[in-house]
Amino acid sequence: MIGIWHSLIETSHSRLKIQLVIEKKEIYTLGLVMEPFPLPLTITSVTVEGNRLDAIGYSVMAPGEEAAVKLAFDDDTFLGEIRLPFMGTISLQGSKGSGPSLAEAMISEVAPYRKADVRERSEDEIRDAVEDLLGRMTIADKVGQMSQCMASSFSFGGNVASDPPEKLVAEGSAGSILGAFDSRRVFELQRIAVEQSPHGIPLLFNADIIHGHQTIFPVPLAWSCSWDLEAIKQACAIAAKEASASGITYNHGPMVDVTRDARWGRAVEGAGEDPYLGALIAKAQVEGFQGDSLFDPETIIACLKHFIAYGAAEAGRDYNTVDISEGTLRNVYLPPFQAGIEAGAGSVMNSFNLYEGIPVAASRFLLKDLLRDELGFDGILISDYGAIEEIVQHGNAKDAKEAAKKAVEATMDIEMVTRSYDHLPTLIEEGQLSEALLDAAVRRILAYKFKCGLMDDPFRYIRPEKEIEYHFNSAHLLASRELARKSIVLLKNDGVLPLAKKGGKVAVVGPFGDTKDLLGPWQFSRHGHETVTLRQGLEAKGLEADRLLFAEGCGVECEIEGGLEQAAERAKQADLVILALGESSDMSGEAASRMDIALPAVQRRLAEEIVRLGKPVVLVLTNGRPLVLDGLEERVDAILETWFLGSQAGHAIADILFGDSNPSGKLTMSFPAKVGQVPVYYNRFNTGRPVTEANKEQKFVSKYLDGSNDPLYPFGYGLSYTRFDYSDIRLDRNRLTMDGSLVASVTVSNTGPMSGEETVQLYIRDLYGSAVRPIKELKGFRKLALAPGESREASFTIAAADLAFWTPANGYRAEPGEFKLYIGPNSRDAKEVEFELI
Structure with missing residues (x-):
């Protein structure tokens, strides 16, 4: 049963392919890949008896609910079922091999809908066309353009009471779609919009393309450590190229929040603690996603998020209150947004937090006065998921109707997924809201549909032939590997690195030694099973089996029976140990804040078992935030901060370990020495009683009783060979x-x-x-x-x-x-x- 198997599944909405990737080294492992959209599932246990395989796992999208796989294999076929928390039980029947390409079957189907000789319209032509269309639209039509729905019943947040997308699109009650990972689904919904909706206005298709579409690049916190603006721009351009081939036209990225608190899970999505570097990286990302012209079908609309000061959430807790001065707002948090707007970003998304007691989604000062009037932003302003409804939860509106009024008055153009804007016609009828505000919003939305060429060629982004050509191709993988190498930061080296290619035995110990969980959060690639592990990267350097020892030792947060003993035994046989520790992908990202940013306790116990053996130890970290390394940093010989490096992670790490590439990354977030220092950042204000070398023994100065003020590793830090x-x-x-x-x-x-x-x-x-x-x-x-x-x-x-x-x-x-x-x-x-x- 070892190898790749596939099963084709017909649903009411689409045709699916599930691939099963079964491997065995020390134990059996099962990888599940769904095409055309990703399967957010982690398998935790695999049991094999004869020709039967049983597995259990979980999905981060349905915490607390177990997934299960039961399969029975013959020579070249299999039967079974998979139970998914968000889809129920699906019967499987398939055969050996990766199976047919679903995209290939679409090529001839889409071809008749494509148009030739479509030219880019001038600004004057777009303005005239928008006014003509706007003059024919009812209030309901306008509200439809300002409303978004999901492509299916799948939800990124809480459940949303809504009609099916087919109904909403047909009646003109949705102008954009979120989460259509399937290009066939894009095709179906776009065809309904063009053929059935009142004015035949095409849909925008939105997705979170944060650090790659199918080819995954290092997470943004990692690639910021490259300080390589051109390489970051290229990564975003490749992501846009792959995503646009699948029908995606509108990105929910880049995230350009300045982040000073490592407890905040979304630190992984940004460029760190500095507004100057953050501004340059924001500009590079916008230019990468949008290219020279949005009329180019290989570009996507960039959306700067989250406006503004989301990264200043108190205690590093996601969605929490923010309370800062206007000086801090403008001098620290605004520069990346300003740079992105100057680079031509077509969209901005609000943040979830308050500013001066007003939810940003309802803040006329932030969204109208600052963003539009002062900064000159004339693009599409889209709410974050549920943010308009949350105006009520914050306590700034009595109900969804009042929240919708406040959001529109603050110039919010599109409501993401929720349905507060359904109250807009009533508000206008009651004289509480001016229709002119809807006209202004719809003008901006329609203008970008013309700029993208959708109004003249609605199916131009659905290009299955380009999906086949672009997705996960060798040139894109090479670019990912190159940026991954540049993103690695060497934090410590007592002379053990680079490793010798010939010589003694190397033990790879830890839960990240042979895992494919190296992509990080906010990615939806169908090629996760092809992620290069650290072990595979070392093997590709020529380490034969007798020189490369491996032991998982423990899980990321759980013990493995006999794991510590096995790890110690393997380490004893080696001349050097690579200790591969860190955070799983779901420990970073949205709604993934941590109070304790040390390594999980079980990994610390594993590290203790290894370092006390007295062998040379190289600590390789996989994580989405700076970590507290107290008790470990001083006891290992070298530390490589690799973050989440993407599809080619293992190759990139091995390139650095063996000196085929010299590390050059520099930290963009300071590493605290203790969690009590957080937030710790280099560009702080002086106090009236600053601690100095001369007064550090005095009591009445700004210091801790139990340790230094200084971070373990400061902003900009990184070693070389x-x-x-x-x-x-x-x-x-x-x-x-x-x-x-x-x-x-x-x-x-x-x-x-x-x-x-x-x-x-x-x-x-x-x-x-x-x-x-x-x-x-x-x-x-x-x-x-x-x-x-x-x-x-x-x-x-x-x-x-x-x-x-x-x-x-x-x-x-x-x-x-x-x-x-x-x-x-x-x-x-x-x-x-x-x-x-x-």
Whole structure:
């Protein structure tokens, strides 16, 4: 029974294919893949007796409910059933092999609906066409364009009372669809919209394309550690290429929230704690997803989320209250959104939190005054899932009717999935709401349907032939592997890395040594079973079975009977141990906040068993947030932070471990030494009683009684297998005028044995002003690739605009005064000089 098997299933809505991937090394494992949409199922136990296989598992979409698989195999066929928490019991009958491509069967079916010679319309033509259509629409038609529904009964959140999507689309009560992972489903619903709805207006198809569609790239927190804007842009462009081939036109990403609290699960989706770097990465992602023109059918609308300050949730608890000043809002949380809007993002999504006591979904100040009027955003504003209904739950509206009124008055264009906007016709009839507000929203929605070419060619994004060509192809996998290598951060190395390709035995110990759970949250790939594990990556480097020992030791959060003993025995036989520990994918992401951000207790016990053997130990971490490594960091010889690296994770990690690639990643979130420091971030304000080297033994200064204020690893930190030396900083002048500039330079030399890449970082501190500024702020970086013995100069030009910040009294401006300028390999270890702005 070992190998790949498949079963074809006909449902009332679509044709499905389930693939079963059965493997055996130490034990049997079962992978389940559903095509054309993903199967969110984790198998925890597999039992084989003769020709029968039984398995149990769970789905993160239905916590507490068990899934079960029962199969009986013949030579080339099998029979059985699968019970899924969200689909019930499905009978299976299939045969050996991966089976036919479902996309291939659609090619001839879709072809007659495609149009040729469709040209891109001008802005004037779009405006005229929108006004013509708008003039023929009823209030109900307009509300339909502002309403979204799910493609099926599947729900990402709580259950939503709603009619079937076929009915809503046919009557014109839905203008966009969420969760149509199946291109056949896209085709069916689009055909209903075009052929049956009142004006034949095509649908937008929305999905969360966060770090890849079928080819999965490193999670955004990981790829931010590459500091490689072009590689991030390319990853988003590839994701758009794959997603658009399946009919997806509208992305619910990128997430550009600044994140300072590692307890918050959604830290995994962002670029970390710095607004400057976050802004550059936001721009790169928008440009990647949207390309040069949304008329290109290989691009998708980018949606900046979550506007705004979602990452400041108190206690790091998802959906929790936010209470910050306007200065913090504008100086910390706004820059990535501003950069994304300037890059042309077509959409923005609200955050779930309050600001100044008002839910963002109802905040006219944030959504109308700041986002639209001040920042000039004229795209589609979409609510997050259930956010309009939650205005009631927050206590800012009596009922869904009042919530809908407030959201529309705040210029919210589309309600995601829930049905509060069904109250809009009544509100207009009662004179409580102006129809002009609906007209403005529908203009924006229709304008983007024209910009995407949907109004002239509704089926242009349904391209099964391109699905076959693009999904998980070799070029995309290579790009994923390259970015994964750049995303790995070497946190510690006492000389044990890189590993020798010839020599002694290596033991891989831990729950992440041979798991495919390396993709991270917010991905829906059908190719999860093809994820390269760490063990597979090492084997591909030529480690034969007699040199590569393996023991799982424990589960991510549970014990395995005899697991610790087996792990210790394997480790004793080895010359070096790779300790593969971390978090499962469902421990990060939305609704995945953690109070204790240490490794789970069972993994800490496993680590203790291994390190006390006295062998050289390399800790390889798989996780979606900075972790507290207290008690372990000082006892291992090397630490690789690999995050969730995507489809080619195992190959990328092995490339780094063996030195085929020199690590170059730099942290974009500080690692706390203790959980009590959280939130800990480099660009903090000074206090009136700052702790210093001179006063650290005194009592009445801002410090802890039981430990240092400093993080374990600071923002910007990351080691290499070579050494980089920095010269003193050179300034071409030490006085800067408001209309002038100065140049700061250093010479960086590779004094080690290997070629490598260094990210040279520039920080500035405004020493005094009308409002306090952070002790350091990133203002630039340069990436230098240097051969052994090579030296190069890194230069930075500073102007007054780089020193500007927002205050209530003065708005955005730079203030004359004295500044410190730092250049170095991270936010802590940097050389400094002073200059003056006059």
